[in-house]
Amino acid sequence: MLATTFAALGDGTRLAVVTRLSRGEATMGELAAPHQVSLPAMTKHVGVLVDAGLVSRRKVGRTVVCALRPEAFAEVQTWLGDLTAYWNTTIDRLEDLLRGSDDEH
Numbered sequence: 001m002l003a004t005t006f007a008a009l010g011d012g013t014r015l016a017v018v019t020r021l022s023r024g025e026a027t028m029g030e031l032a033a034p035h036q037v038s039l040p041a042m043t044k045h046v047g048v049l050v051d052a053g054l055v056s057r058r059k060v061g062r063t064v065v066c067a068l069r070p071e072a073f074a075e076v077q078t079w080l081g082d083l084t085a086y087w088n089t090t091i092d093r094l095e096d097l098l099r100g101s102d103d104e105h
Contacts (some may be wrong), residue, residue: 001053002075008052013037014045018054021068028064 009015017031032042046066049055053072057064 002079004052005054005072005076008048008054011045011048013042014049017042017045017049017066018068021055021066025065025067028066031066 009018013035016035020026020031020034028039028042028046031046032039035042037045043064046055046057050057054069055066056069057066059065
């Protein structure tokens with residue numbers, strides 16, 4: 001799932017869509033407007049995000065409304081937390097090593 005999420009977010013337009021939806025729901029037209037893409041092109045972009053489980057869409061009359069699925073980002077958040085913990089530990093060990101090296105001189 002993590003690879004699917006990053007693949008979906010690997011496109012600049014789709015990343016911008018997710019960023020926009022983080023501020024609230026939007027119609028397909030509202031999502032397409034800043035990118036100067038056709039509605040069919042935006043539908044394909046949103047479809048990739050829907051298939052990755054990051055976005056939901058629903059019809060309200062003839063309008064398609066899209067929303068972010070924040071729970072879908074839990075795996076990314078966990079992965080980033082683990083990576084951050086790893087790097088913090090690694091940097092702390094390096095600092096300890098460098099401090100020990102200074103003490104010897």
